[in-house]
Amino acid sequence: SQKIEQNSEALNIQEGKTATLTCNYTNYSPAYLQWYRQDPGRGPVFLLLIRENEKEKRKERLKVTFDTTLKQSLFHITASQPADSATYLCALRYNFNKFYFGSGTKLNVKP
Amino acid sequence: DVKVTQSSRYLVKRTGEKVFLECVQDMDHENMFWYRQDPGLGLRLIYFSYDVKMKEKGDIPEGYSVSREKKERFSLILESASTNQTSMYLCASSLRSGSGADTQYFGPGTRLTVL
Numbered sequence: 001s002q003k004i005e006q007n008s009e010a011l012n013i014q015e016g017k018t019a020t021l022t023c024n025y026t027n028y029s030p031a032y033l034q035w036y037r038q039d040p041g042r043g044p045v046f047l048l049l050i051r052e053n054e055k056e057k058r059k060e061r062l063k064v065t066f067d068t069t070l071k072q073s074l075f076h077i078t079a080s081q082p083a084d085s086a087t088y089l090c091a092l093r094y095n096f097n098k099f100y101f102g103s104g105t106k107l108n109v110k111p
Numbered sequence: 112d113v114k115v116t117q118s119s120r121y122l123v124k125r126t127g128e129k130v131f132l133e134c135v136q137d138m139d140h141e142n143m144f145w146y147r148q149d150p151g152l153g154l155r156l157i158y159f160s161y162d163v164k165m166k167e168k169g170d171i172p173e174g175y176s177v178s179r180e181k182k183e184r185f186s187l188i189l190e191s192a193s194t195n196q197t198s199m200y201l202c203a204s205s206l207r208s209g210s211g212a213d214t215q216y217f218g219p220g221t222r223l224t225v226l
Contacts, residue, residue: 004153008151034214034215041219041220042219042220043115043201043203043217043218043219043220044154044201044215044217045217046214046215046216049214089153089154091154091215099144099156099215100153101146101153101154101155102153103150103151103152103153104153
């Protein structure tokens with residue numbers, strides 16, 4: 001079955017720096033890949049989507065890249081703020097009903 | 112704004128009890144999903160429904176069943192709860208878009224403890 005790896009260790013960075021989170025997957029590439037944010041005690045919230053034929057997507061301070069050769073997506077938050085502290089999940093969509101989520105990486109942005 | 116609500120935030124049940132988790136969405140979405148979330152394992156799909164009375168098994172359907180009698184409501188049923196079903200349960204909904212790029216909207220989750 002599909003395996004998705006996100007760094008299980010928390011990422012600690014200083015306010016104002018760029019946070020970079022990684023999502024690696026095995027086997028075949030998905031039709032598209034999504035990134036979600038999850039705060040403690042809440043459900044995930046959609047942030048960005050990138051398709052398999054796209055290299056990069058941006059939305060305000062967020063940027064996602066997708067490299068099907070490396071089987072990897074990178075998620076960047078520029079000019080990070082303490083309010084960006086949360087767990088970030090990547091999700092891979094293969095076909096009609098096949099979604100696979102990573103276990104997430106916790107980001108801590110220190111003031 | 113899309114709203115997905117779940118009937119309980121916290122639930123404590125005993126082994127062997129029948130448990131119902133309810134999910135309601137207010138945006139006329141066709142697709143609805145039930146996941147469980149456990150530390151280190153991510154979200155795992157239990158069941159999925161793409162229309163009223165339609166359902167498909169996800170990756171871990173054993174020990175669960177679902178019901179979708181109305182478009183806005185999707186219920187998860189634990190026929191006989193066991194301690195290994197202690198988990199956070201998340202419901203989600205999405206449009207059945209032609210592009211296939213459906214964003215999922217999640218509820219707040221139900222933390223179920225089975226004693």
